[in-house]
Amino acid sequence: MLSRFKRQQKRKKFHYSTIIPSSKIIPPEYFPASRQAEEFHASKKEIRAFFGGDRSGKTGTFAYEMVALMRKYPGSLFWSAALTQDKIPAIWKWHKTFLHPAEIQKVSWINENEDKPGFLRLKNGAKMQYLTSKSGPGVFSAESVKAIHIDEDPERVTTKAEQIWNDCLSRILDNDGYLLLSATPVLGKNWMYRRVFQKNIDNREDGTPDPDIETWTVSLLDNRYITEEQKSKAKGRMSQDEIDRRFYGLFTTLTGACFKEWREDIHVKEFDVSASWRRIRSIDLGYENPFCCLWIAQDPEGTLFVYDEYYKAKTLIKHHAERIKEITRNHEKMFLDMTAFRPIITSLSDHERQTRAELHSQGIVTIPAKKDVEEGIQIVNRLLKIREDGKTSVYVHPRCRNLRREIGTYHYKTNSLGKEEPVKEDDHAVDPFRYACVYFDTPQRDYSVLQ
Secondary structure (H helix, E strand, C coil), X not given: CHHHHHHHHCCCCCCCCCCCCCCCCCCCCCCCCCHHHHHHHHCCCCEEEEEECCCCCHHHHHHHHHHHHHHHCCCCEEEEEECCHHHHHHHHHHHHHHCCHHHEEEEEECCCCCCCEEEEEECCCCEEEEEEHHHCHHHCCCCCCCEEEEECCHHHCCCCHHHHHHHHHHHXXXXXXXXXXXXXXXXXXXXXXXHHHCCCHHHCCCCCCCCCEEEEEECHHHCCCCCHHXXXXXXXXXXXXXXXXXXXXXXXXXXXXXXCCCCHHHHECCCCCXXXXXXXXXXXCCCCCCEEEEEEEECCCCCEEEEEEEEECCCCHHHHHHHHHHHHHHHHHHXXXXXXXXXXXXXXXXXXXXXXXXXXXXXXCCEECCCCHHHHHHHHHHHHCCCCCCCCCEEECCCCHHHHHHHHHCEEEECCCCCEEECXXXXXCHHHHHHHHHHHHCCCCCCCCCC
């Protein structure tokens, strides 16, 4: 890939000429993925941010910058903040890529697999601490830090994102340090838009942009490593909201319907489900609000079929479980070909432990669903998108009346803090629908459950 890029773009190798002038260690070669990346590395601003879409080269760009700064400032402390611990390996992989093994003195691990470092020390005394935004502001405390990289908007995992940002600013103030942010603006025009993208205009007395902040918007189109065919294919799979935010890295305003790709005339139709298809149940717990269970199947081509629903309020778990098992048995009686029969492989559920335990005692074993609302909405819209051949990746059976009604009315609003969020009303069927779409969109291990 590098050689092809050199031939096509005649790109020059990027390097810091003054990082380790007397060292015999030769760092691995690095070629910036975009013009914006070159400008980012050349900038001397203390606050720098990349707002980019998926595969725009953000992670590699920032990993190289942090490694270069560790070489440039021996003995200093650095922070790398991922959203969650599960995101740390991706950042560590890039740090390791740009480090020569001879530069590393010690790595302390937070797991047995040795893919999630907690602490990295180089032989020049520079120290990298790996943190997570989900842990909250409490972990972002130290006397001073030379450079901090925040990977993705902390508001995706905590309500105290702006406090984390303020704490990080405090850590670099007395150290002539750097605060670096790389993010895909999936949450729209939130604190990150005001404080960083608009360069803190609202909080400055003269109403001018903060001169210490520099930002770049970069899209997958700017990534020199991605072929035109790959770019076209990626764009064709995304909804319009995803194209704006994840493809182009734009701060767009979410208004109106959450599921903008939904078309009743296209997505609702009669169909039969094969006994050989992967099938799951997806559950949203409730008592005063309706308890909902959806049955979803995936055919060999990857198309999802929501083929039944159970929707009932003010009923005990015991009766819900009996009804779910009865409906599941009735489905199996209707299968025409049982030679390749596969049982329900997984039941997804909301995370309320006591109710899940009661379901387990009644023979409905569940696993916790992935509940990131905004990510789930984007995945649903991507699957709902109608292709050029007039087909889609999700179909809903006409009998699923409550799901059909809720998909059409589920919408965004702006709360008192100016944050855009879906209205938490009449969403008892769309929540398990979202859980299921995320499950099938993400490679998963299948778990057999009791019927």
